[in-house]
Amino acid sequence: MKPKYFSIPYVGWMAMFVVAPIIIVFVYAFTTPGGEFTLRNFSDMGIFMPVFFRSFRLAFIATLLCIALGYPVAYILAREASRVQLVLFMLIMLPLWMNFLLRTYAWMSILENTGLLNQFLSFLGLPTVRIINTQTAVVIGMVYNFLPFMILPIYSVIVKIDKNLLEAAHDLGANSFLVFRKLIVPLSLPGILSGVTMVFVPAVSAFVITQLLGGGMVFLLGDLIEMQFLGTAHNPQVGSAISILMMLIVIAFVILMNKFGSGEEKAVGL
Amino acid sequence: MRKTTIVTALVCLLLLAALTGCGQETPAAGEDPTNGGAPAQAQVVHVHNWGYFIDRDVLGIFEEEYGIRVIYHEFVNNETLYAALQLGGMIADVIIPSDYMIARMIEEEMLYELNFSNIPNYTLIDPRFRSLAFDPENRFSVAYKVGTTGLIYNSAMIPYEITSWSALFDERFAGQILMFNNPRDAFAVALQYLGYDINTINEDEIQEAFELLMEQRSILQAYVMDEIFDKLESGEAWIGPWYAPDFLTMYAHNPDLRFVRPAEGTNFFVNAMVVPRGSENRTNAEKFINFMVRTDIALMNMRAIKYASASYDAAVIFAEELNDLERDVVFVGPEEYALTEVFYHLPSHILELYDRLWIQLRGLS
Numbered sequence: 348m349k350p351k352y353f354s355i356p357y358v359g360w361m362a363m364f365v366v367a368p369i370i371i372v373f374v375y376a377f378t379t380p381g382g383e384f385t386l387r388n389f390s391d392m393g394i395f396m397p398v399f400f401r402s403f404r405l406a407f408i409a410t411l412l413c414i415a416l417g418y419p420v421a422y423i424l425a426r427e428a429s430r431v432q433l434v435l436f437m438l439i440m441l442p443l444w445m446n447f448l449l450r451t452y453a454w455m456s457i458l459e460n461t462g463l464l465n466q467f468l469s470f471l472g473l474p475t476v477r478i479i480n481t482q483t484a485v486v487i488g489m490v491y492n493f494l495p496f497m498i499l500p501i502y503s504v505i506v507k508i509d510k511n512l513l514e515a516a517h518d519l520g521a522n523s524f525l526v527f528r529k530l531i532v533p534l535s536l537p538g539i540l541s542g543v544t545m546v547f548v549p550a551v552s553a554f555v556i557t558q559l560l561g562g563g564m565v566f567l568l569g570d571l572i573e574m575q576f577l578g579t580a581h582n583p584q585v586g587s588a589i590s591i592l593m594m595l596i597v598i599a600f601v602i603l604m605n606k607f608g609s610g611e612e613k614a615v616g617l
Numbered sequence: 618m619r620k621t622t623i624v625t626a627l628v629c630l631l632l633l634a635a636l637t638g639c640g641q642e643t644p645a646a647g648e649d650p651t652n653g654g655a656p657a658q659a660q661v662v663h664v665h666n667w668g669y670f671i672d673r674d675v676l677g678i679f680e681e682e683y684g685i686r687v688i689y690h691e692f693v694n695n696e697t698l699y700a701a702l703q704l705g706g707m708i709a710d711v712i713i714p715s716d717y718m719i720a721r722m723i724e725e726e727m728l729y730e731l732n733f734s735n736i737p738n739y740t741l742i743d744p745r746f747r748s749l750a751f752d753p754e755n756r757f758s759v760a761y762k763v764g765t766t767g768l769i770y771n772s773a774m775i776p777y778e779i780t781s782w783s784a785l786f787d788e789r790f791a792g793q794i795l796m797f798n799n800p801r802d803a804f805a806v807a808l809q810y811l812g813y814d815i816n817t818i819n820e821d822e823i824q825e826a827f828e829l830l831m832e833q834r835s836i837l838q839a840y841v842m843d844e845i846f847d848k849l850e851s852g853e854a855w856i857g858p859w860y861a862p863d864f865l866t867m868y869a870h871n872p873d874l875r876f877v878r879p880a881e882g883t884n885f886f887v888n889a890m891v892v893p894r895g896s897e898n899r900t901n902a903e904k905f906i907n908f909m910v911r912t913d914i915a916l917m918n919m920r921a922i923k924y925a926s927a928s929y930d931a932a933v934i935f936a937e938e939l940n941d942l943e944r945d946v947v948f949v950g951p952e953e954y955a956l957t958e959v960f961y962h963l964p965s966h967i968l969e970l971y972d973r974l975w976i977q978l979r980g981l982s
Binding site for chain 2: 352387394397398454456459460461462480526558559561562563564566567570571574576577579580581582
C-alpha cells in the first residue's frame with residue numbers, strides 16, 4: 348500500500364464533517380425557504396451590524412489579553428527545567444479535561460454579585476464589584492477558556508529556537524532585553540499568529556459564555572445565529588448567511604495576518 | 618491534482634448519501650408506514666421529551682409489559698425540536714411538545730392523525746384538556762402535562778406581597794429582576810401586564826409590549842432559562858417569572874421563596890403527545906401514548922416531576938398527597954383557571970415580527 352492511501356480516512360472525515368456542512372450552509376444562504384435562488388438573506392443583514400461590531404470588538408480584546416497573559420507564560424514555560432515545566436503544563440491543561448460548560452458555569456458562581464469573588468472582597472472589607480452579566484464577564488470567560496490555545500503554539504515555537512543563536516547574540520554584546528526584542532519575539536511570531544487565530548476564531552462565535560456569564564445581556568454573533576435556527580420563526584437561511592459573512596471576515600483577517608507574518612512560517616495553512 | 622479528485626469524489630458521494638438518506642426519512646406517498654408488517658424486527662419506539670419530564674422507571678415497565686424497546690431522547694425546547702424535525706435526520710415516533718408548537722406542526726402537516734382505537738385510555742384524560750384550541754377536534758394529540766406560569770420571588774428581599782406582573786417592571790427591584798430568555802414567554806408577560814391577549818396579532822399591541830420590555834431591560838439583571846434555579850435559590854436575584862411546578866424544586870432549596878399567579882392572568886401550557894410524520898412505528902407510538910395516560914403510570918410521573926398530569930383519576934389521587942402550598946402551585950383552581958390563556962400558533966408574519974423585535978431587544982441596543 349502506498350503511503351498516500353493513509354490519508355483517505357482523514358480526507359473522508361474532512362469531506363463529511365467540514366466540506367459537506369459548508370456546502371449545505373452555502374446552499375441555505377443563497378436560497379429562499381422554497382428553495383429558489385436569492386440574495387435577500389445577505390441584503391437584509393444591515394440591521395445586524397451592531398452585533399457584528401460587538402462580537403469582533405470583544406473577540407479582539409480577548410485575543411489581546413490572551414497574548415498579554417499567554418506570552419510570558421509560554422516564555423517561562425520554554426525556559427524552565429523539565430520538572431517545573433511538567434507541573435506548569437498540568438496546570439494549563441488540567442482545566443481542558445473538564446467540560447467547557449461546567450467550567451463556564453463555575454465562573455458564573457465566582458463572578459456573581461453574591462458569588463465567591465464578592466464574598467471574598469467583603470470578607471476583606473473591600474467594596475464589592477459588579478462583573479456578572481456585563482461585557483467584562485464575557486471577556487473574562489473567553490480569556491479563561493481560550494488562553495491555553497494561545498500558550499501552547501507560542502511555547503512550541505519558543506522551545507525550538509536555536510540556543511546557539513541566542514548565545515551568538517550575547518557574544519556579540521546584546522543584552523537580554525535586546526536579545527528578547529530582536530530575536531525571540533520575531534522568531535516566535537508564527538506561534539503568536541497561530542495562537543491569535545486559535546483564540547480569535549472561537550471567541551468571535553462564542554455563545555454559551557454570553558448566556559451564562561453575560562446573563563443574556565451581551566448579545567453576540569453566536570447568539571444571533573443560534574436564534575435564526577432555533578428562534579420562533581426558524582430561519583436557517585438567514586442564519587447561514589450570517590455564518591458565511593462571519594466566515595468571510597475571519598478568513599480575510601487570517602489572510603491579513605499571514606501577510607503581516609510573511610517571511611516567517613504561515614500562521615495557518617490556508 | 619489527484620488529491621482534489623479524491624476530495625471531490627468523496628464529497629459527491631457523501632452528498633448523494635445524505636440526499637438519499639433524507640429521502641428515506643419520509644415514506645413514499647401511499648405507503649403505509651405502520652409497523653404491522655415487520656414481525657421479525659425488534660420492536661422499538663423512539664420517544665422525544667423535555668429534559669427531566671418523566672419518571673425513567675416507567676420506561677422499564679413499558680418495555681417489560683409490551684416487549685417494545687424504548688429509545689428515549691430529550692430536547693431543550695419546542696423550537697429545537699421543530700428545527701431538528703425540519704432539518705431532517707431525526708428518528709421519532711412519539712414527541713411531547715407544547716400547545717402552540719403542536720398547532721404549528723398540525724398546520725404544517727408534520728403530524729399523523731392518531732388511531733384512538735389503539736388508545737382506549739384516552740377516556741381517562743380530564744375533559745377540560747381535550748379538544749383544546751391547538752387541536753380543536755383532538756385528532757392529533759393526547760395531553761400529558763398541564764400547568765401555568767407565575768412569579769417567584771424572595772420574601773426575605775421583597776417584604777411585600779406581590780400580586781401583579783408589575784413587579785417585574787418595578788424600579789425598586791432594579792438589578793434583581795430575571796426574565797424569560799425566549800420571545801414567546803417574555804412577550805406573554807408584557808402583553809398580560811398591559812391587558813392584551815397573549816395571542817394578539819395586533820402589531821400595535823405587540824409594539825407596545827416591546828417598548829415595555831425595552832424599558833424593563835435597563836432594570837433587568839439577566840435573561841435566563843434554567844439558570845433561574847441557581848439565581849433565585851442563592852438569592853443572587855430577587856424575582857422572576859417561571860413555570861409554576863418548578864417552584865417546588867426551588868422552594869425545597871430556599872424556603873424564603875414565594876409563588877404567585879399574577880392577577881392579570883397567566884399562561885396555561887399543555888404538553889401533549891403526538892406522532893410526527895416519518896414515524897415508522899406508529900402502532901408502538903400509540904401503545905406508548907396509551908400507556909403514559911394510565912392512572913398508575915401518570916401517578917408515577919407526577920410524583921417524580923410534580924407537574925400535573927392530564928389524566929383525571931391520577932391527578933385527583935396526587936392532589937390528595939400534596940400539602941396546601943404544593944397543591945396551589947401544581948393545580949389551578951377554577952377562578953385562576955378562568956384567568957389563564959393558552960398559546961396559539963401565530964401567523965408567520967407575526968412570528969417574524971417577534972423574532973425581529975426580540976433581536977432588537979436583546980442585541981441592537
